[in-house]
Amino acid sequence: MTAPQMAEIAALVGDPARANILSTLFDGRALTATELSYAARVTPQTASGHLAKMTQAGLLTVLKQGRHRYYRLATPLVAQMLESIMAVAASAPPRYRPRTAQEDRLRVARTCYDHFAGKLGVSIADALCERKHVILSDDGGEVTEAGLAFLKELGATFPAQTRRPFCKHCLDWTERRFHLSGVVGAAITSRCFDLGWVRRERNPRALQITPKGQEGFRRSFGFSI
Amino acid sequence: MTAPQMAEIAALVGDPARANILSTLFDGRALTATELSYAARVTPQTASGHLAKMTQAGLLTVLKQGRHRYYRLATPLVAQMLESIMAVAASAPPRYRPRTAQEDRLRVARTCYDHFAGKLGVSIADALCERKHVILSDDGGEVTEAGLAFLKELGATFPAQTRRPFCKHCLDWTERRFHLSGVVGAAITSRCFDLGWVRRERNPRALQITPKGQEGFRRSFGFSI
DNA sequence: CCGTTGCTTCGGGCGGGGCCGAAGCGTCGA
DNA sequence: TCGACGCTTCGGCCCCGCCCGAAGCAACGG
Missing domain, CATH: 1.10.10.10 (Winged helix-like DNA-binding domain superfamily/Winged helix DNA-binding domain)
Known part of the structure; x- marks a missing residue:
């Protein structure tokens, strides 16, 4: 057994x-x-x-x-295991949970392993799908030509070849929707750090979106956050 | 937190x-x-x-x-959570585990929630991919026209519409490769039971492949097991 | 009705394991 | 070389929770 x-x-x-x-x-x-x-x-x-x-x-x-x-x-x-346990923990008990300010910040933007999650992560995934830069099937995803061009313009770079899945989705356990992971998710995240659009808070998982980021996400992705 | x-x-x-x-x-x-x-x-x-x-x-x-x-x-x-914990448990410890006959049987064929897993599950996924009946991307899958015809010929039926993902892959924790889940995986599995190709062993998770099944899998899917 | 069967609740025994104080070991800086 | 610091090991305390025996409840069948 x-x-x-x-x-x-x-x-x-x-x-x-x-x-x-x-x-x-x-x-x-x-x-x-x-x-x-x-x-x-x-x-x-x-x-x-x-x-x-x-x-x-x-x-x-x-x-x-x-x-x-x-x-x-x-x-x-291991990260995936933790994610799936959290998913069950978040969905299972219709039990009382007094939301803390801390938690609310996590809800807005955080990192999940090495890519964005929370409202921010979901918004990015939505924006890319909307514009057909990424096609998300029920269980995976692929990046279109237009999507590759967009990433290049954004300045996001990624290794030419790697064994890691290129574009993947990941169930967001607060939003209950998908955000992007895989090479693409990591590249976008890393680029946004470099651009100074997001910053880590004291709680290392929570992210702060800078004014520059507000503007950047609005202009490049078309959403306000 | x-x-x-x-x-x-x-x-x-x-x-x-x-x-x-x-x-x-x-x-x-x-x-x-x-x-x-x-x-x-x-x-x-x-x-x-x-x-x-x-x-x-x-x-x-x-x-x-x-x-x-x-x-x-x-x-x-919950099933997915258990699967991911098993995946970690199976991969993590380079520790000694004297393989039991019991375990070996599980390795060959078992059910994972409601679809095939083990060598059998992986072989089926392989066969369908080989013939382009199913296209597995790194993180999901879709069934081609030819694939739908094949399923029809096999006699596998599934609900016309459901919220459940249609074709999905699932990492097999013994084979370390993908098998099919989702609606399609369940339909194939259910059909194989009806055809008498597989039977449950005393250990309810382990499956026995009948002689009729040996023949059936060879003829319909092209592999021997 | 009454016995049987399936399942639960209650109470107490007991073992495993988390926790900390104290001490030991290696690394760094002056 | 010596102290400070980061981390670990050791020993003992204590509590949580698993476990089973006994008893209680509900659903059948005769």
């Missing part, structure tokens, strides 16, 4: 402190053990234990750099 | 007994509480507690019928 192994992985995610850590690493960045202990609201030695377990189980990888140890999600597969 | 809710869901999956139950329900069938207690290897009263928790959390739904209570996965979203 495969159930025991599944239980083992799920149990790792099932602890609040560890869930906090994973959720903090969700956008793909690498953070030090101490930073993560702070995010998890436990002492460093406790966090250390959690990190060791998750690393051994293959959920995280660690990079030693000087006296720091940078932890990050081991593979995109 | 959404982490606590994620932890709650994951913790439910993280208990071995509950993981057994979920894994048993993974193919989408509905089973009674007692059957599930047997699958989980715990007493009925213990299982009852687990089932209540999972139902309350929205992972399961229950159908009362006489003095029986049939439990099943609440939504396909």
Whole structure:
């Protein structure tokens, strides 16, 4: 049976402190053990234990750099797993959840692994579909010629060839609609950072849209946010 | 933060007994509480507690019928979550796992929610792609005209319209390749059962391919299994 | 009715695992 | 070389939650 192994992985995610850590690493960045202990609201030695377990189980990888140890999600597969658990968690309980300002900011714009999510991510996907720059089928997507031209004009660049899916959609768990992931999603996101259209907030997953970004998104994508 | 809710869901999956139950329900069938207690290897009263928790959390739904209570996965979203956890569990630990005969049978042919998976599922997907009956993009799929004709000839029927994705792929966690899901995957699977090409083993997730099936798959799809 | 069967609730035992204080180990900077 | 810092290991406390025995409830069948 495969159930025991599944239980083992799920149990790792099932602890609040560890869930906090994973959720903090969700956008793909690498953070030090101490930073993560702070995010998890436990002492460093406790966090250390959690990190060791998750690393051994293959959920995280660690990079030693000087006296720091940078932890990050081991593979995109792990991120996808977290996303799907969040999707169930968000949909399942019709239970009470007093929305916090924090959460509202996440709802507007955040990163999901390495691409935009939230209202911003969905708006971008909508805009590109609207103009036929991207054709989203029920389960994937492709970029049209016009779309490639648009990306070039925007200044978004991406590796010529890679094994990673080129254009992919990703179910947004707050908007309950699709945003873009894959190489294209990452390229657009990275470009917007470079243009200074978005900035990270103190909470590393939440994004702030700059005035320049407001203008840029309106002019290039045709939506206000 | 959404982490606590994620932890709650994951913790439910993280208990071995509950993981057994979920894994048993993974193919989408509905089973009674007692059957599930047997699958989980715990007493009925213990299982009852687990089932209540999972139902309350929205992972399961229950159908009362006489003095029986049939439990099943609440939504396909839950099945997808389990699949993605299994994918991580299968890939993550380079740890020792003495393959059992049981597992080997699962590797050959099983159902995943309501469509084929394992070697059989992947072979079917391959055959349909090979003949251009289905075009699989990196993240979705569509059925060609020729493909529709083929399905008709096979006798596979499906609802004219439904909100469910028509043709979808699903990463197979044993083969590490794609098999078909969505309406098309379910239709093919259902038809093969009707034709007597496959049969359920005692372990409800594992499938047995009948001699008639061997012949049928060879003639209709062009592969031997 | 009464017994059987399917399922649940209740109560208490017990083990696993999260948590922190203290201490140890390696790296960096002066 | 010495202290500061980041991180880990160790040991012990304590609590959560899994588990089962016993009993209660509801749905059949005779």
